[in-house]
Amino acid sequence: MHQMKAVLASRSALPLALVLAACATPSPSAAPSDASGPPSTPAASASDAPEPTRSGSATASGEPIAAEPPPLALEEVATGMEAPINITVTPDGWLLVNERIGRVIAVDPESGSTDVALDISDRVTGQDEQGLLGLALHPDWPDDPRAYVHYSSREGDGDTVLSEFRITDEPLPPRLDPTTERVLLTVDQPYANHNGGQLAFGPDGLLYMGLGDGGSGGDPHGNGQNPDVLLGKILRIDVDGDSGSYAIPPENPFADGGGAPEALLIGLRNPWRFSFDRETGRLWIGDVGQESVEEIDRVDPVADAGANLGWNVMEGSQCFSEENCSTDGLTLPIAEYGHDLGCSVTGGYVYRGEAIPDLRGWYLFSDFCTGTLFGIPSDAEGVIGPRTLLDPGFSVSTFGEGPDGELYVADLGGGTIYRIVAGD
Numbered sequence: 001m002h003q004m005k006a007v008l009a010s011r012s013a014l015p016l017a018l019v020l021a022a023c024a025t026p027s028p029s030a031a032p033s034d035a036s037g038p039p040s041t042p043a044a045s046a047s048d049a050p051e052p053t054r055s056g057s058a059t060a061s062g063e064p065i066a067a068e069p070p071p072l073a074l075e076e077v078a079t080g081m082e083a084p085i086n087i088t089v090t091p092d093g094w095l096l097v098n099e100r101i102g103r104v105i106a107v108d109p110e111s112g113s114t115d116v117a118l119d120i121s122d123r124v125t126g127q128d129e130q131g132l133l134g135l136a137l138h139p140d141w142p143d144d145p146r147a148y149v150h151y152s153s154r155e156g157d158g159d160t161v162l163s164e165f166r167i168t169d170e171p172l173p174p175r176l177d178p179t180t181e182r183v184l185l186t187v188d189q190p191y192a193n194h195n196g197g198q199l200a201f202g203p204d205g206l207l208y209m210g211l212g213d214g215g216s217g218g219d220p221h222g223n224g225q226n227p228d229v230l231l232g233k234i235l236r237i238d239v240d241g242d243s244g245s246y247a248i249p250p251e252n253p254f255a256d257g258g259g260a261p262e263a264l265l266i267g268l269r270n271p272w273r274f275s276f277d278r279e280t281g282r283l284w285i286g287d288v289g290q291e292s293v294e295e296i297d298r299v300d301p302v303a304d305a306g307a308n309l310g311w312n313v314m315e316g317s318q319c320f321s322e323e324n325c326s327t328d329g330l331t332l333p334i335a336e337y338g339h340d341l342g343c344s345v346t347g348g349y350v351y352r353g354e355a356i357p358d359l360r361g362w363y364l365f366s367d368f369c370t371g372t373l374f375g376i377p378s379d380a381e382g383v384i385g386p387r388t389l390l391d392p393g394f395s396v397s398t399f400g401e402g403p404d405g406e407l408y409v410a411d412l413g414g415g416t417i418y419r420i421v422a423g424d
Contacts, residue, residue, distance in 0.1 A: 063279075063360065063361060064361075065360070065361035065362065065377045065378065065379055066358040066359070066360075066361075066362075067377075068358075069358065069359060069362050069375050069387060069389055070356060070358040070359055070422060070423070071422065071423030071424060072356070072359070072373065072389050072390045072420055072421070072422065072423045073390070073420075073421050073422065073423035073424070074390070074392060074409070074418040074419070074420060074421065075418060075419045075420075075421045076112075076416060076417075076418055077095070077107065077109050077112055077408065077416075077417045077418060077419050078095075078107045078108075078109075078112040078113075078114055078416070078417050079112075079414070079415055079416040079417070080114065080415055081097055081099055081105055081114070081410075081415040081416070081417070082099045082100070082101055082103075082415055083099055083100040083101065083126075083131075083397075083412055083413075083415070084097045084098065084099055084100075084105075084397065084398070084410040084411075084412065084415060084416075084417065085098050085099070085100050085131060085132075085133065085197070085397045085398055085410065085412065086098035086132070086133065086134055086135055086197070086198075086398050086400075086410075087398055087399065087400025087408050087410055087417065088135045088136060088137060088400065089400055089401060089402045089403060089408075090137065090141065090142075090174055090403075091141060091142075091403055092403070093109055093402060093403055093404075094106055094107065094108065094109075094172070094173055094174055095107035095108075095109055095400060095408065095417060096117055096135060096137075096174070097410065097417060098131075098132045098133070098134070098135055099126075099131075099132065100126045100127070100130075100131030100132060101121050101124065101126035101131065101132070102119065102120050102121030102122070102123065102124030102126050102131065102132045102151065103116055103118065103119045103120075103121055103132070104116070104117040104118040104119075104132070104135060104149075104176065105117060106173035106174055106175070107417060108173065109402070109408075109419070115173045115175075116175075117173060117174055117175045117176055118149075118165065118175065118176040118178060119178060120132070120149075120151070120178050120181070122154070123151070123153065123154055123155065123161075123181075124151045124152060124153070124154055125152045125153065125154045125157075125158050126152070128192060128193070129192065129193045129194070129195055130152035130158050130192060130195060131151065131152055132149060132150075132151045132152075133150045133151060133152065133195060133196070133197030133198075134148075134149065134150035134151075134197050134198050134199035134209070134210075135147060135148070135149050135150075135199060136148045136199035136200050136201055136207060137201075138201070138239070139201050139205050141167075142167055142174070145166045145167040146164050146165070146166055146167075146239070147164070147165050147166070147167065147176055148162065148163070148164055148165075148184075148199055148207060148239065149162075149163050149165060149199070150162055150196075150197060150198075150199050150209060151163070152189075152195060153186070156186065158189050158192050158195075159186055159187060159188050159189050160185075160186065160187040160189055160195060160196075160211065161183060161185070161186050162183070162184045162185040162186075162199075162209060163181050163182060163183050163184060164180075164181070164182040164184060164239070165177060165178070165180050165181055165182075166180040184237075184239070184245050184246050185237075185245075185246070185262075187211060187230050187231065189214060189215065189231075190214045190215060190216070190221060191214060191215025191216045192215060193212070193215040193216070193270075194212030194213050194214060194215040194216075194269065194270040194288075195211070195212050195215075195270075196209070196210035196211040196212040196268075196270060196271050196272065197210060197271075197272050197273065198210040198271060198272065198273050198274045198275075198347075200274065200275060200276060202236070202276055202281070202283070202301055203276060203281045204249075204301070204302075205240070206236050206237065206238055206239075206249055207236070207237050207238075207239050207246075208234060208235065208236050208264070208274070208283070208301075209234070209235040209236075209237070210234055210235075210268070210271035210272070210273075210274055210285070211230055211231050211232065211233055211234075211235065211268075211271075212231065212232065212268070212269065212270035212271065212288075213231055213232035213268065213269050213270065213311065213312070214231040214232070217290065218290060218312060218320075218321075219232065219269065219311065219312040222312070224266065224267050224268060224269060224311040224312050225266065225267060225308070225311075225312065225313065226266075227254060227258065227259030227260065227263060227266050228259055228260055229260060230260050230262060230263065232266065232267065232268050232269065232311065233260070233262075233263045233264070233265060233266055233268060234263075234264045234265040234268065234271060234274070234283075234285070235262040235263060235264060236249055236252055236262065236263075236264040236301070237249070237262055248261040248262065251302070251305060252264060252305065253305045253306030254306070264301065264305055264306070265285075265299065265304070265305075265306070265307050265308075265309060266306075266307075266308050266309070267307075267308040267309040267310045267311045267313070267330070268285070268287050268309055268311055269287055269288060269289065269290060269311040269312070269315075270287065270288040271285050271286070271287050271288075271347075272286060272287075272288055272344075272345070272346060272347065273286050273346055273347035273348070273398055273399065274286065274347050275347065275348065275349045275350075275399070275401065276301075277349075277350040277352070277363075277378060278350075278352050278401075278405065279350070279352055280350075280378075281300070281301070281302075282298055282299070282300060282301075282350075282378075283298070283299050283300070283301050284296065284297070284298055284347060284348075284349070284350065284363055285297040285298075285299070285309075285347060286345040286346055286347025286348070286365055287309065287311070287333075287345070287347075288344050288345055289315055289316060289339075289343075289344075289345070290312075290315050290320065291315065291320075291339075292315060292316075292318065292338060292339055293315045293316030293317070293318055293336050293337070293338060293339075294316070294336060294337055294338075294339075294341075294342060294343070294344065294345035294367065295315075295316040295317075295333035295335070295336045295345065296333055296334055296335040296336065296345065296347065296363070296365060296376070296386075297309050297331070297333050297334065298333075298334040298378075299331065304331065307331040308329055308330050308331060309330070309331055309333075310327075310330045310331070310332065313325050313326075313327075313330065314327065314330060314332070316332075316333055316336040316383075317332050317333060317336060317383045332383055333383055334376070334380060334381075334382075334383065334384070335363075335376045335380070335383065335384050335385065335386055336383055336385070337367075337374070337385055337386055341367065341370065341372065341386075342367025342368070342369045342370040342372060343367070343368075343369040343370075344367060344368040344369050345365060345366075345367055345368075346365060346366040346367065346368050346396050346397060346398060346399070347365050347399070348363065348364040348365040348366065348399040348407070349363070349364060349399055349401045349407055350362070350363045350364075350378045351363075351364055351405065351407060351420075352405035353402075353404055353405035353406040353407065354404065354405065355406055355421065355422065356420075356421070356422045359375075361377060361378050361379065362375045362376070362377055362378065363375060363376050363377070363378045364389065364399070364407060364420070365386070365399075366396035366399075366409070367396075368395050368396060368397065368412075369395070370391075371391065371392045371393060371394050371395050371396055372388055372390075372391055372392075373388075373389045373390040373391070373392060373396065373409075373420075374386035374387060374388060374389060375387050375389045390423075392409070392411070392418075394411040394412075394413060394414055395411065395412045395413060396409045396410065396411070396412075397410045397411075397412035398410045400417075406419060406420070407419070407420045408420070
């Protein structure tokens, strides 16, 4: 059992050597974080300040959002995990933390006690950008005992696997039975990087999955702009379909042809982490950039079905493949930042908790290379730059959202989970 403690991080900049190490070719020797973790991109010069332009359609909740975000701090919840890269929370508050190597650790957020909930490390390639990348619980959990995982296959040389597991009948903490695996989908991965990772059920009860463009650099196979392939997409499937595997929602933009029927959104480079705003249903995506720009996309999963988020025509709001490109038909990001502020975005959540009232309605995200915690008001329009909220001093690999709307972050290198709390 680990005693919880509050940690107020300083706003001092990380040493330049650390930033450069994190943004370069992944290396497990980088300190204090493990830079071989979630998606990374090479260091580059800062992008110019973006001009206001269109963004994905959205409907604000109507609740006033504070013009200035409040001071924040971090409170330690649990430690001792090996490269935590995903946090899923059960309806009764247990944290299920993916370790990159292929284990899920159940964490009691009150006591900090931990236990192994699932171990499929014998099936998972867990290094660099590969590993046990995503976990989502069926919306009717635990009455419906199914959980879904996204992992890089050891047997398949890093290929993507989407599988279903079932909860055991054992007492708490929750555990998944590794013998119940049912593979729903496999996707060939031409390279080891840009695997995406996120799984999440939307407000429509459908399962969403993020897949990167297949890797290397610059999307050499053109997957992002090719609607016929699953790479470089956000997928949406119905796991309650009667097909024996999954069904295609009839509302999917390519359900009747013209592209891969599972695809909901195209034109993504590496959507490492995305989430749904629990009050508005908007989908927020952190898409990792290539040479210059990290971006946050905000879309309405109903109105914007079939949207093209631009990669590799665009990198953020800037042309990438050609100097003078056309933005016709593209949905540009709601926020972006240049590589003067980081080099690998970690998408987060719109805060909807009660513990920090002036933070409600702010979208929080981070940069893996610098660890900086950023925020933007969720009702923003145009392409805006982020506000710096906190400098934790470690690489934030993922966020999690509790049933009460409170948010958590994971320190990849330190193996620790923190709760975001009000600062002084």
